[in-house]
Amino acid sequence: MNKYDVAIIGGGPGGYVAAIRASQHGLKTVLVEKDQIGGTCLNIGCIPTKALVKNAELLHEIKNAKNRGIICDAPKVDMKAVLAMKNNVVKQLTGGVGALLKANGVTVFQGEANVISEHELTVQDHVITFENLIIATGSSNNIPPIPGLDMAGILTSTELLEMEAVPESLVIIGGGVIGCEFATVFSQFGSKVTVVEMQDALIPNMDLELSKGLKRSLTAAGVSVLTGCSVTKVEKNDDDYQVTIRGDKDTTISAACVMVSVGRKSNLAGLSKLPLTLERNYIQVDDEMATNLEHVYAIGDVTGKIQLAHVASAQGLVAADCIAGKKRKMSYEIVPSCIYTLPEIGSVGLSEQQARAAYDAITVGVFPMAACGKAVAMGQTTGFTKLIADEKSGKIIGCHIFGPNATEIISEAAAVMKAGGTLVDIAETIHAHPTINESMHEAAHVALKEPIHMM
Numbered sequence: 001m002n003k004y005d006v007a008i009i010g011g012g013p014g015g016y017v018a019a020i021r022a023s024q025h026g027l028k029t030v031l032v033e034k035d036q037i038g039g040t041c042l043n044i045g046c047i048p049t050k051a052l053v054k055n056a057e058l059l060h061e062i063k064n065a066k067n068r069g070i071i072c073d074a075p076k077v078d079m080k081a082v083l084a085m086k087n088n089v090v091k092q093l094t095g096g097v098g099a100l101l102k103a104n105g106v107t108v109f110q111g112e113a114n115v116i117s118e119h120e121l122t123v124q125d126h127v128i129t130f131e132n133l134i135i136a137t138g139s140s141n142n143i144p145p146i147p148g149l150d151m152a153g154i155l156t157s158t159e160l161l162e163m164e165a166v167p168e169s170l171v172i173i174g175g176g177v178i179g180c181e182f183a184t185v186f187s188q189f190g191s192k193v194t195v196v197e198m199q200d201a202l203i204p205n206m207d208l209e210l211s212k213g214l215k216r217s218l219t220a221a222g223v224s225v226l227t228g229c230s231v232t233k234v235e236k237n238d239d240d241y242q243v244t245i246r247g248d249k250d251t252t253i254s255a256a257c258v259m260v261s262v263g264r265k266s267n268l269a270g271l272s273k274l275p276l277t278l279e280r281n282y283i284q285v286d287d288e289m290a291t292n293l294e295h296v297y298a299i300g301d302v303t304g305k306i307q308l309a310h311v312a313s314a315q316g317l318v319a320a321d322c323i324a325g326k327k328r329k330m331s332y333e334i335v336p337s338c339i340y341t342l343p344e345i346g347s348v349g350l351s352e353q354q355a356r357a358a359y360d361a362i363t364v365g366v367f368p369m370a371a372c373g374k375a376v377a378m379g380q381t382t383g384f385t386k387l388i389a390d391e392k393s394g395k396i397i398g399c400h401i402f403g404p405n406a407t408e409i410i411s412e413a414a415a416v417m418k419a420g421g422t423l424v425d426i427a428e429t430i431h432a433h434p435t436i437n438e439s440m441h442e443a444a445h446v447a448l449k450e451p452i453h454m455m
């Protein structure tokens with residue numbers, strides 16, 4: 001009998017995590033996924049991108065190996081083998097998630113869900129009846145209405161992850177997270193990359209020092225970064241695209257490929273029978289992830305909150321717990337976000353600009369990677385760790401790291417912030433030596449005006 005306590009549409013990091021938790025609560029749970037389990041994150045987002053970023057890192061290390069006394073031949077990229085490696089990584093992880101769902105007793109239907117009433121959906125020839133519904137349908141690439149972007153051959157990150165050859169040149173429209181990660185990968189792979197960003201800074205919503213540092217490092221890697229510029233049209237001439245750019249002065253750039261990464265839009269197909277409250281086409285939810293319909297919840301990118309896999313998973317756990325009667329609320333105050341560039345970025349809490357606007361007085365401590373022993377030993381001295389605290393209480397309200405292992409060590413700051421910790425808490429915690437983590441320890445000492453390894 002296809003009658004379930006909870007039906008979940010979408011098997012990404014929001015949906016599959018919610019399904020496992022719902023089932024663990026003893027709820028009869030079904031998950032419907034139209035493509036592959038794992039969603040954007042595992043199949044065409046976070047995971048495959050990180051597989052390529054690792055290759056970019058390797059190439060960068062090999063190219064610089066002679067500075068460390070290692071002589072290597074000039075590296076070459078075999079894109080077909082790179083794709084095989086990337087596909088293997090994806091297969092391993094999606095297979096793992098499939099096994100977890102099975103082990104937790106979640107029923108999985110492959111196919112497109114179509115909600116036909118407030119308590120029923122169809123998938124292929126089946127009718128599924130549900131007491132509660134969790135919508136976890138995610139988002140897809142948004143293509144802005146710029147003349148020429150509807151042309152065949154214009155790429156998004158999805159197609160760029162399937163390239164069988166390294167493009168000679170690549171224009172990336174949008175200098176946000178996707179744009180900067182793909183610029184990192186393809187510039188190291190050998191493409192001549194141009195990034196066109198409409199705002200005055202790359203990754204414009206993050207701490208300005210991160211944006212400036214990233215622009216410097218991408219430029220040093222040979223990427224042409226055009227900020228404060230917009231693309232007005234794209235045309236095709238023989239084999240190349242002509243990209244017309246409006247900035248301080250108008251220019252036209254010729255490129256073999258054009259990728260668009262200007263944000264994403266919600267996936268709402270199959271949901272029109274539900275009278276959901278939407279805003280800018282995103283499903284509106286409260287802190288328990290409930291929509292305006294009592295038994296319908298929504299999680300992940302489709303809610304238009306913070307579009308990150310780990311936020312979707314956290315929302316999925318909240319939704320499943322609330323359905324099971326273990327009511328709790330989602331909080332967005334402490335959400336680490338990471339960008340996989342060279343070097344990496346890890347960020348949590350308020351940017352310095354936001355902190356100055358929100359607090360009467362703040363204390364900022366910045367420690368350069370060039371003064372961190374482990375970073376020097378690794379030959380990766382670009383970047384810094386910045387801690388921001390409320391001057392009155394000393395409580396940490398933001399941390400921004402640009403440097404090696406930034407995406408890993410940012411969780412220390414997140415954990416301290418979650419516990420309401422202060423600069424003194426970090427300064428008085430013994431940090432192992434030599435580690436990049438010491439830069440956080442040192443940044444706390446700098447903020448407290450008692451630096452040890454800095455003049």
Ligand SMILES: NC(=O)c1ccc[n+]([C@@H]2O[C@H](COP(=O)([O-])OP(=O)(O)OC[C@H]3O[C@@H](n4cnc5c(N)ncnc54)[C@H](O)[C@@H]3O)[C@@H](O)[C@H]2O)c1
Pocket residue numbers: 046144173174175176177178179181196197198199202203204229230231261262263264306307308337338339340
């Ligand atoms: N490492 C990660 O966590 C990771 C990786 C990839 C994607 N994501 C998430 O996926 C989502 C989508 O990423 P994204 O990079 O597409 O979006 P984004 O919002 O990060 O960046 C889009 C950028 O495009 C710019 N832009 C908008 N219109 C433009 C135009 N016409 N011309 C030039 N620039 C324009 C914006 O100013 C912005 O800087 C984001 O929410 C992101 O956080 C996260």
